[in-house]
Amino acid sequence: MLRLATALTLLTTLVSGAAWAGPPAAGPAAGRGTNILVVGIDSREGLSKAEKDRLHVGGAGCNCTDVMMLVHLSQDGRRASVVSIPRDSYVEYADGSGVRGKINGAYKRGGGPLTVKTVEQVTGLHVDHYLETGFSGFEQAINGLGGATLCTDKHLQDENSGLDLTPGIHNANGRIALRYVRARHTEHPGDLGRVRRQQRAVSDLLSRLTVEGALADPVAAADTARTLLRSVRTDAGTDVADLVRIGMALGRLSPERTEFATVPIRLFDNRVPGVGSTLVWDEERSRALWDALAADRRIKGDTRIQPAPETPARTNPAGIKVRVDEAGVAAALAAAGFSVTDTSATAPSRRPAGPPVIRYAPGREDDAATLAAAMPGARRQVVPGQDGYFDVAVGTRTVGVKKVTYDRNTLDGAPITGDHLGCLGSRARRAGTSPAGD
Template sequence: MRRLTVALALLATLGSGSFLGSQAVSADRATSGHGRGTNILVVGIDSRAGLSAAEKRRLHVGGKGCNCTDVMMLVHLSQDQRRASVVSIPRDSYVEYAGTAGTTGGTGEAGPPRLGKINGAYALGGGPLTVRTVEKATGLRIDHYLETGFTGFEQAVDNLGGATVCTDRPLKDENSGLDIGAGVHHTDGNSTLRYVRARHVNLRPGDLGRVRRQQRVVTDLLGRLTAEGALDGPVNTARTARALLKSVRTDEGTDLRDLVRIGWALGRLRADRTEFATVPIRLFDHRVPGVGSTLVWDEPRSAALWQALGADRPITGDARIQPVPETAAATNPTGIAVRVDDAAVAAALRGSGFVVTDTSKSAPAVRPAGPPVISYPAGREEDAATLAAALPGSRLRAVPKDDKFFDVTVGTRPVVVKTVTYDRNVADGAPVTADRLRCAGTPARPEPALASQTGSVAKSSR
């Protein structure tokens, strides 16, 4: 249980601000476990209230807080208590607030509903309105609500002896103070906070990348607690739950017994029975006057996600939530400039979105033997893999280059050009189990036992 209660505390504190006091959701949520499974909404609040100037400097959280939710995760525990699904809801999700329709003039008629970023519900009505808004947007009933802030997260990570974070490229974000090199790092609470708060990193900026980093940190910490043998009976479980309540606020319908029951169940799950995902997004920069840049959910895919949770089904492997393209691209082809010495291949690659320059007029009279060769700037291996996916069987060659171009030299073999599909939801938020989410190079965690349980063929113009 200690594994779960600490994890819930971490979920609630990731990137958040100081909590502003307990917010009662409603008395009718006191009974959990009804219906199909149990849903817990965990949020972190962006507020600097109560932080001294020294704390703000140490945590690198200068500036003005918004008194809004900065982190939001919906935790679903299955009815049979053999699976947990953690769904991150990006703070900029554009939704309709619950119960905010006003009246028009003096007619008494209902006015239009109020829409905005989901994180703004807290500023309008605290925890109760946040819960009702999530319920309205998802169609799910929230059984329990937890809320907390910055310093609790820092202290929790330090008490656990730090965390493991990872990145395949250097990450830097002046807003959060993050500045780490490529690789796997052991970080203290302060550095881990910067890692999970960063939204303006040089690599894949925005909420989805940040959310995935948060999920990786939670997975690592859960693994560490499991390895330490933290599940050692109800007495310690209750003790940990009491400690949790010192830094995490709950609604009136959630008490110590609820935390012990939920924790005891989640603490017994294997890593492959714990799922993480982010709500699928259709529009990543939807501009709304007076609101700013928002994220618009992919309606069919997000609906399938909530339906799966409502029906108590797994979210991993559900093609309605995460369609599997025939040829997936790890990076966006529109950001890859390619020079191709064959007109037909150039045209086919352009159809997949690559930025193509046709250099066939300067192609050699005698083609080199074998498949195409992709010469790419060293350090851009992910983009090279995307181009190679479009040209199956091609050979990759990293070369020192001062320009940004990827050069494709077509050989004597017939070239098949695949239509690649880039989906940012796949890159940063696809449903995945905890055993696949952990940082590469970190040891797998020991698992507790369950209680019971279409391409086109481009003809070369040579």
Template sequence: MRRSTAVLSLLATLVSGSCVAAAQAFPGADGPPRGGHGRGTNILVVGVDSRAGLSAAEKNRLHVGGKGCNCTDVMMLVHLSQDERRASVVSIPRDSYVEYADIDPARLGKVNGAYAIGGGPLTVRTVEKATGLRIDHYLETGFTGFEQAVDDLGGATVCTDKPLKDENSGLDITAGTHHIGGNGALRYARARHINRPGDLGRVRRQQRLVTDLLVRLKAEGALSGPVSTARTVRTLLKSVRTDERTGLDDLVRIGWALGRLSADRTEFATVPIDIFDHRVPGVGSTLVWHKSRSEALWDALGNDRPITGDTRIQPAPKTPARTNPAGIAVRVDDAAVAAALRANGFVVTDTSQSAPSVRPEGPVVISYAAGKEEDAATLAAALPGSRLRVVPGHDTHFDVAVGTQPVRVEKVTYDRNVAEGAPVTADRLSCAGGGTGG
């Protein structure tokens, strides 16, 4: 049980972008299970949104101006399988709407608020209450610790298929693959106002950052044996402190095991969400977990099973949509196709009255402006066999021109959980595996 905390030391340094660097174990960590199934080891990693102790110059350098909330800003539950041959990392969005533990009368709020009420211990018990799992270890980490650790490890690699800019975090990078230092990695991990605003996209970027750091550490031999792993662990311990039950030998053994873990044996996911903007008086906008999917997720972890490929957690739609049809405005020059796309959730304007009297030879043609490739892919999925055409200077609408070939409108399914947080193995998240995005 003690050795598993080593995984936390590495992941906490690579993932979390918040708080003062500190580690804390909760009462009973090595005692009898306090709920859940007790298979494998569960570790809760949090970053606390606090600017305490940071000078004005440090805040400016880290781009963390403003007032901290003294609440958890980043939260990941790491499950190490009993045989140590699989690691599953589940991000818990900070705005998750849950019932706090040990409060009478019962009180509900954002999961990040548990820390402000009762610190790490209440945070742990609240996560246990919400998930039904036993938490074996707990760790906090921080802004400066994160920055220093990434720098000490030689920087990080990030990749994106489009420019990423967020004034709040200070992130500003072009499309492509970039090697960045600790400061840049912190900005990348904290960015919340890119593409679709919110935590889910940020969480996926954090997962990609962790994946590529681990890929590089293994490729460079930093976790290839006891000696190299000990050197890496000592580097991490400059910015991450562990609880008193965790020694260097424990960290080396687990770090070495992590180095032997193939990318397809490391899983990442975000808790499935049902309602993305549940407004609660006095609390604000919250995220409500999808009941059956989240329960299936916790059940899989509690029974030490993989979370990827489990259709209870992530059903496989027949025709998945990359973006939400409700945000895609389309002009269609055929009444029947217009009606079918409207029923599919697209915002449709019927232009059939101005359609040509003689249809052009060939399939449906979708015309659109450059930069709208993801929405174009969603529309094309609803119109299988269609041809895409980028038109310079085109307006924000998509134009669908029906040709002589028969048209079939396919029902597409948009699930934001699929787009931003579906269970996936690390080999699909890494830059080498094509894991890009905003």
């Protein structure tokens, strides 16, 4: 009964607040396919102290959208594209005021209608349906389904959300699932890492519902849709029949036909007086994203949205400190963006045979891979007790230095299909399955 509710509630992750009265405001002309804006409102209104303590949401709410996802169902029903819009995105509100701020503030200024109008203004897309739900509704829906599948290959801890998840695959209850999708201070900090975890939770749930055939029966889907309306608010233009169509469309899709992405970001810490730290979209790439959805095209594989660099880097070279014992290589690595100390003055007179050797401390494998990508053919050597620097010993073989491309969007927000995003395609599956709950 709660399965459709859970699928769509997971798309909202965090929310609370009342329904709004009007249909989606007039905006861009409707395109091919169906667009559903799903938001989560950061509000503690109506929650008792006991509920706040249980859900670990004791802080003050902002009465703003904390989560925002735009779901595009293709015209032929063979694909769904889920795009997360980070809450700190810096935009102009669509109320004619000319005021700019974080996109999550549109709800506080004008509720659901202004939220819809603002999303339509900044994306150029028409919003056909609008959904929002609540903290406790999320928990209840997960518990009603029998739990949510969560996976990680590293220990995830976040004091703010209360998350403490060990490596492996877990069948989590609603309380733990809520902490998982709310966590912002884990291995990939900030909103991009958090929305990727939200996308993974959604992908795994949809995969599970598809395998079970939980949304394939129109009679059962209608019954579930009516249940959904008790915990998920909609605009006046969205009824049970719409929710049945949405649920059945999602239920027919295999993981490889569901795409997940986050709006490409150009500036990750754009400081605005009176607003704070904001995210500025990459204008060309985000426009390509919205254009693809408007044209009902796939977003994965579109190099205008996610360019394919010649030499991709796992980590930011600017944060990698390197000591290099040959002046030319040191200069080339510095030009490629690494933090370089030239130690050629103290280099040995006789070079080691072969290509360069990169020596580094245990646990720095990702940074070592970035440095090795810039020095094709270099050998890597782990040295216990090594300090925070990478030491490059240039050998007798000539080395060419390549400029690497680090794109944070690739790590946390690049278009990806559900079969590669979810737990079924995760390395964490090899770590085993365990329960996670009270």
